[in-house]
Amino acid sequence: MSFFNMLEQISSGMLHTILIFFFTLVFSLPLGWIVAFGRMSKNKIISGITAFFISILRGTPLMLQLMVVFYGPYFLFQLPIGNWRFPAIIVGFSINYAAYFAEIYRSGISAIPVGQYEAAHILGYTKVQTFFKIILPQVIRIILPAVTNEVITLVKDTSLAFSISYIEMFSITKQIASTQTTLMPFAIAAAFYYIFNLLVSFVMRRLEKRLNYY
Amino acid sequence: MKLRKKILCALLTISTTAALLTGCGKKDNKTFTVGFDAEYPPYGYMDENGEYTGFDLELAEEVCKINGWTLKKQPIDWANKDNELNSGSIDCIWNGFTINGREDKYEWSVPYVDNSQVVVVKADSGIKGLSDLAGKTVGVQAASAALDVLTDEEGQKELGDSFGKLQEFADYNTAFVELQAGSVDAIAMDIGVAQYQISGRGDEFIILDEHLNAEQYGVGFKLGNTKMRDDVNKALKELKQNGKFDELAEKYGLSEMTCLEP
Numbered sequence: 001m002s003f004f005n006m007l008e009q010i011s012s013g014m015l016h017t018i019l020i021f022f023f024t025l026v027f028s029l030p031l032g033w034i035v036a037f038g039r040m041s042k043n044k045i046i047s048g049i050t051a052f053f054i055s056i057l058r059g060t061p062l063m064l065q066l067m068v069v070f071y072g073p074y075f076l077f078q079l080p081i082g083n084w085r086f087p088a089i090i091v092g093f094s095i096n097y098a099a100y101f102a103e104i105y106r107s108g109i110s111a112i113p114v115g116q117y118e119a120a121h122i123l124g125y126t127k128v129q130t131f132f133k134i135i136l137p138q139v140i141r142i143i144l145p146a147v148t149n150e151v152i153t154l155v156k157d158t159s160l161a162f163s164i165s166y167i168e169m170f171s172i173t174k175q176i177a178s179t180q181t182t183l184m185p186f187a188i189a190a191a192f193y194y195i196f197n198l199l200v201s202f203v204m205r206r207l208e209k210r211l212n213y214y
Numbered sequence: 215m216k217l218r219k220k221i222l223c224a225l226l227t228i229s230t231t232a233a234l235l236t237g238c239g240k241k242d243n244k245t246f247t248v249g250f251d252a253e254y255p256p257y258g259y260m261d262e263n264g265e266y267t268g269f270d271l272e273l274a275e276e277v278c279k280i281n282g283w284t285l286k287k288q289p290i291d292w293a294n295k296d297n298e299l300n301s302g303s304i305d306c307i308w309n310g311f312t313i314n315g316r317e318d319k320y321e322w323s324v325p326y327v328d329n330s331q332v333v334v335v336k337a338d339s340g341i342k343g344l345s346d347l348a349g350k351t352v353g354v355q356a357a358s359a360a361l362d363v364l365t366d367e368e369g370q371k372e373l374g375d376s377f378g379k380l381q382e383f384a385d386y387n388t389a390f391v392e393l394q395a396g397s398v399d400a401i402a403m404d405i406g407v408a409q410y411q412i413s414g415r416g417d418e419f420i421i422l423d424e425h426l427n428a429e430q431y432g433v434g435f436k437l438g439n440t441k442m443r444d445d446v447n448k449a450l451k452e453l454k455q456n457g458k459f460d461e462l463a464e465k466y467g468l469s470e471m472t473c474l475e476p
Contacts, residue, residue, distance in 0.1 A: 001262050009264040067297075074301035081303050082247070165290040165298065171252075175260045175289070178253035178387040181414035 001180050010188050013172035014196075020089060020158045020168060025151065027094035032101025039106055050102075057099035063163045066092040070164040089161050093154070100150055108143035109135065141211045148204040152197050169193075244283050246442075248274045249304030252289035253385040255410045256466045257310035269466040270308050273326075276458055277449040293357045293384070299436050306442070307434040310404055312359035314429040315366060321443045324450060325430035326459075326474040330405045331360045333422045334412065336393065341400060344424045348376040350399035353389040356382040360402040363427050370426050386411060393419070402426060406468060430473060450474060 001009075038050035057065065070088035073079040081088075112135050120130040159170035173189040250258035250270065258268040266287045278285040290298050298304045299320075312329065313322050333352070335341045341350070354361045361382065364374030374380060381398055383389040390411055392398045403411075405421070412419050435443045453459040454476045463469045 005262060005264075009260070012264060067294075071297050071301050074303075081301050085303065163291055163294070165249075165288065165294065165303075167252075167289055171289070172260070172264075174385060174387070175252040178385055179255050179259040179261070181387065181390065181411060183387075183391065 001176065003184075006176055006180075006185055006188060009176055010169060010173055010185060010192060013167065013169035014192055016161075016166070016168040017155075017158045017170075017196075019086075020093060020161055020166075021155060023090045024093040024097055024154060027090065028097035028101055031094060031098035032105055035098050035102035036105035036109070039102055040109065054099045054102060057096050058103075062092070062096050062157060063160050065096055066160060066164050068092075085164060085166055088164065089166050093157070097150065097154060101147065104143050104146045104150065105139070107146070108139035111142050112138055137211075141208075144204065144208050144211065148201060151200055151204070155197050155200060156193060245286050246274070246278050246281075246283040246306075247286040247288050247304045248306060248308045249288050249290040249295060249298050250307070250309035251292045251385075253387065254309055254407060256406060256468070258287075258289075258308075269462055269468055270310065272462050272465075273450075273453070273459070274308055276453050276462075277446055280449040280452055281445050292355065295357070299434070302436075305435070305439075306446070310406060310431055311434050312362075312404075312429050313432045313434075314427070315359065315362045315369070316434070319437070320434035321437055321439050323433035323435075323443055323446050324474065325432045326450060326472060327406070327431040327468065328428065328471050328473040329431055330428050331363050331402060331426035332405045332408050333400050333402050333424075333426065334393070334408050334419050335400045335422060337418055337420045339399065341422070343422060344373055344426070347373070347400055349378040351379045351381055351397070352377045353381045353383050353392060353398040353401040355386065355389070355403065356384060359404070359429065360426070364402060373426075390415065390419075406471065409467070451476065 035050055035054065038046050039054065041047045041050070066089060069092040070081065070084060073084065074081045116134060117130060120134050125133065158168055161168050162171040162174075169189060169192060173185045176185045177183060248271065250266075250268075252258055252260055252266060254268070256268055257270040258266065261267045266289065271287060274287075275285050277283075288298075288304050290304065295307050296319075299307055307320070310327070310329070313325060333344065333347065341347060352364075354364065361380075363369040364377075364380060365371055381392075383392075386401070386403060386407060389398065389401045389403075393401055401408075405425070408421050412421070433443070433446055435446075450459070451474075454474045459474055460469065460472070463472045
């Protein structure tokens, strides 16, 4: 297999990696807000349940969670799982990342001084208005670097999808390496991950600059 | 306006994803999903064009042609093969799959390849026979037949216990790199795979003349799935009779190892 051929195969795997990356962000970023609000809820039961949910998801390996999500429906409920592979990966990644994002969001919200809520109240803002017009824009600015961290980790975590036999970039790399009996494909894969993450951090830096208005 | 566009965009994304997730529900009865380790040449691997191929996969393709099934090739993580098979996400394991020692765990097709477990060492290591392996570090694939042989009372457990360490690997490429680098002294594996690996790496490695055992390959189905197994057996016989089986064995250099009876 020529060098060019390897590049072509590995980039076809890259597409699957990007699919996991994209869908995970689409679901986990919003889901994280729900979890964060649950965690900060004044209702003891809701905040207790969410805290437990977060501790489980942060306290067990993502690889194990993927196996539970994929094989669980069959071994617990005898449901057929033939086409559940890709959805299972998105579900597994999304809930795992939502737990991490939730804690980041919570840290951002807690960083806003109470005085701002009081001032908004005096000026006649409702609670919802206060949150969306005053608190949220500041929170996003505060949490962006931490979110960037997680997003970059996600790019690399996509390789865990092979534990439930989903063929993404890293598994294709391993397959080529074993057929061609060389380690060259791993060097190519490393370059791919690095370039992808350069792009991610570039985009995030631009975003940070744009939000840097005070 | 801008916000509305954004919302529309978000909704579109969500709805297409939902369609994607629900759209693929029912399983076609005529799909034959073969689970295999794509890092296991010459039985199953990725070729120059990025297609999965190999002796077993081409054989599966021919069987599907006879039975009117559509072949789906599903590369799996070898350590997870039982989960994949029992949960129904694959129909069979067809990948240089050793019958011996696993007789009661699967519904087996007729055996089609005579295999041996062998030991590969560096040519200049000075290791000449199995007894020289005492105290050495020996590599073996996780959940593989070679590992079973070396840990089973009825197999070569005594030999396995004489090793300094039995080091498990996820795939053979890593194992060979470690052998080359000297962090393991020998690798135990199937002879067909050993021959392929050595042909790709030059004469730096040799296979010990003393073999660990003799065994046979078959196609493994989930216990109780005799219907599909019988269909595959019938098709295999037909392929043997019309010469297609021997043709494929020749193509992958396995002619001397086949044992399928006509």
